[in-house]
Amino acid sequence: MLDSFDQKKAQILAEIATTNEANPDLSPKGTIDELCLPIMNSINSHRDMITTSSCSGRVSVFLEGDKKGSSKIGAKGVGGHWLFVTHDKKQVPHWWKNIDFENHVENSNFKPSRFVLFKFEPLILHVKCRDLTTSQKLYQTAMSCGFRESGIGVNNIVGIRISIKLDIPIGYLNEEGKCVLLVNENYLEFIDNQAINRFNENEFKLNLLHRKISDIMFAGQELTTEETKNERRDRKRREGLAKKEALMKEREKKLGMVKDAEAEHS
């Protein structure tokens, strides 16, 4: 029998294995970001860890929704949607060329309530660990690479977060329902470059984290386990069977269009 962590891990691995553009997961993008794959593969090859969500970093331009008088900043609100999203720094320059922005006209009577935000959001990873010891070790590894907003949640899930964001209001929705820019194209080019710098820094940090996880989390993994060769062979066989079974269930579920919110990558 696999314990509950191993069952969960097999299920998530099966979901990851069957996720592609034709069979998207529940994230906005629907597939796993390419930049995340190497670090995810490393983490998931560790017997005591499994990624439960990931985003490699992205630029997004978001029109806030109608919040009906509530003060919830950051909440999506009714009608809130992305005007632009990319996980690829090469797509950033001149993203605004394809968007129909109006020019700002001073109107003292109009108080906009829905704003357009240009954001850079760095790497975020959630990793479920088998036990508290593993989650604390992973937390400390992430902190040592500068992921200073990391923390452990419930069920030994580690949130790996870093604070190299951009969060820039660049416009608003006018009375005619059109998006209006408050900054000029020079400024948009400037923040494009700032976002690309952050993409580069983010990639550097991602690679550093990957190396540190490989060095620290795997050090002595085989030495500290009390498994004999036979036990290991049996475990691997059980894990393989569980993964196969979970894979089949996953395929059936996807064919039946039954959605499950467990794993969410992007």
Place this chain on the structure above:
Amino acid sequence: MLDSFDQKKAQILAEIATTNEANPDLSPKGTIDELCLPIMNSINSHRDMITTSSCSGRVSVFLEGDKKGSSKIGAKGVGGHWLFVTHDKKQVPHWWKNIDFENHVENSNFKPSRFVLFKFEPLILHVKCRDLTTSQKLYQTAMSCGFRESGIGVNNIVGIRISIKLDIPIGYLNEEGKCVLLVNENYLEFIDNQAINRFNENEFKLNLLHRKISDIMFAGQELTTEETKNERRDRKRREGLAKKEALMKEREKKLGMVKDAEAEHS
């Protein structure tokens, strides 16, 4: 004998009690933000929690330092410093009037490397708990109020964080060492208002968190403890003595200008 948590708590309470403008702590501001005092007092009246750092939320305008070719975004760098900081929303409007900014002139040869960032940073609290159970309960309480970037670190310290930031590059340092604005005054007024909205939302969230902590963390606190009346009286006496002792040590230390980085508020 007090256990190590109680000793630590007494020491931090003594530091808090002696911190004022004449005896600042190690934070940039040196004193505890007024808005944080009620929630801190509540938390610190709980026998299993003690705040180790706090910031009620602030607007800052920061000139990045020289990073000597390193790509460390967000790092302070040599010569990095604040042009403006406030924890009081009433101080935000027209903050730039007292700063000597230059106007931007297009110069294709000059690639600035030090930028001026306008930031809103929301409430952040670190709370050390006596045990994992308490830290998990506090973590879940914070998450339930929308502090979605919270997490537990080592030694049962809970970081309580929320993502209602602003992080806006507004200028750069030119070759003559002057700060140059890339946006106009209309835009500065606009982001002042955005920051004030966030201050309001932040205060709303702070009060919500305070209420929830009072409701959830204190519920049944007396009922679940196995202390008798006498044990409680003895503990209170020991805590009082330890606080008095720590207070005296703290005064001596401050008089001797010996700094200690344990508690840092603001």
